[in-house]
Amino acid sequence: MQVTEVLNRTIGFFKKKGFESARLESELLISSALGWQRIDLYSKFEYPLSADQMNACRELVKRRTDGEPIAYILGEKGFYQDDFKVGPGVLIPRPETETIVDEVEKLKSELEGEILIFDFGCGSGCLGLSLLRVLPGARLAGFDISETCVSYSKENAEALGLESSSGFFKNDVASVDLNDLALEAPDLIVANPPYISKDDPEVAEDVKSFEPSEALFSEDDGLAHIKHWASKASELLKPGGYYFFEIGHRQGQVCKDLLEQDLGFSHIEVIKDLSGKDRVIKAQKELR
Numbered sequence: 486m487q488v489t490e491v492l493n494r495t496i497g498f499f500k501k502k503g504f505e506s507a508r509l510e511s512e513l514l515i516s517s518a519l520g521w522q523r524i525d526l527y528s529k530f531e532y533p534l535s536a537d538q539m540n541a542c543r544e545l546v547k548r549r550t551d552g553e554p555i556a557y558i559l560g561e562k563g564f565y566q567d568d569f570k571v572g573p574g575v576l577i578p579r580p581e582t583e584t585i586v587d588e589v590e591k592l593k594s595e596l597e598g599e600i601l602i603f604d605f606g607c608g609s610g611c612l613g614l615s616l617l618r619v620l621p622g623a624r625l626a627g628f629d630i631s632e633t634c635v636s637y638s639k640e641n642a643e644a645l646g647l648e649s650s651s652g653f654f655k656n657d658v659a660s661v662d663l664n665d666l667a668l669e670a671p672d673l674i675v676a677n678p679p680y681i682s683k684d685d686p687e688v689a690e691d692v693k694s695f696e697p698s699e700a701l702f703s704e705d706d707g708l709a710h711i712k713h714w715a716s717k718a719s720e721l722l723k724p725g726g727y728y729f730f731e732i733g734h735r736q737g738q739v740c741k742d743l744l745e746q747d748l749g750f751s752h753i754e755v756i757k758d759l760s761g762k763d764r765v766i767k768a769q770k771e772l773r
């Protein structure tokens with residue numbers, strides 16, 4: 486069968502299954518199965534596929550129709566300016582998390598030089614490593630409870646040529662200790678904590694089935710990690726340092742109220758994402 490026929494059949498199949506981006510997903514999967522660039526599908530459209538190539542295409546199409554996220558099948562996901570390697574056990578970077586990078590960029594003139602950034606719950610490393618792109622000269626320490634996430638973060642740092650300015654540690658955020666790590670107090674802490682309530686009916690089935698639950702869910706109506714990590718950020722930050730963290734779109738007011746309690750933060754703001762939903766809290770550690 487020629488490649489164009491395989492592609493058209495896949496598009497038709499995905500459309501029938503109700504996929505919104507049937508053409509794009511088909512192109513990405515078929516080119517990945519063949520080890521080609523997407524553009525090759527159109528320059529080599531008459532190319533006859535071997536039995537092995539047909540099987541490779543079928544295998545990826547089946548994984549996708551079984552619900553596996555396309556980022557895991559392709560092994561990467563774009564975030565901010567780069568592609569990040571991802572796989573089972575690591576949260577797939579989400580575009581709304583880029584809001585934090587955009588907000589930090591606005592403070593660029595204040596956060597110049599060899600500043601130290603902490604990334605709580607670094608996952609693939611997408612957030613912290615993207616910040617090294619916008620704050621050249623900065624150093625990054627990322628922490629995650631999952632060994633898999635720490636290895637993905639290190640691999641991504643290497644692939645992006647950022648390994649000399651970053652370090653990643655398998656560490657519960659609660660036990661991050663500056664003396665043990667021989668690090669000074671950070672100027673900036675960013676986090677995308679697990680913040681979904683365990684009984685939230687809005688979570689898509691494929692997210693629940695394939696993405697790591699320790700990256701998604703938190704006790705106390707989704708607020709447990711938010712509360713613990715805010716106290717830890719306040720304990721670690723330099724006076725005047727900033728803490729940015731992602732929240733669920735209904736958690737803006739409750740998180741603002743929480744940080745306004747006696748946690749040592751000032752200038753607390755709720756920031757919206759590009760779709761106009763509450764998405765990020767920005768807070769500054771009080772100057773004492």
Ligand SMILES: C[S@@+](CC[C@H](N)C(=O)[O-])C[C@H]1O[C@@H](n2cnc3c(N)ncnc32)[C@H](O)[C@@H]1O
Nearest residue numbers: 576578606607608629630631657658677678700
């Ligand atoms: C929502 S994901 C964010 C991943 C990545 N920062 C991103 O934005 O794509 C939350 C991350 O926190 C990690 N995590 C959960 N509990 C943790 C804890 N107590 N200490 C450190 N990391 C934790 C999870 O393994 C997961 O990688």
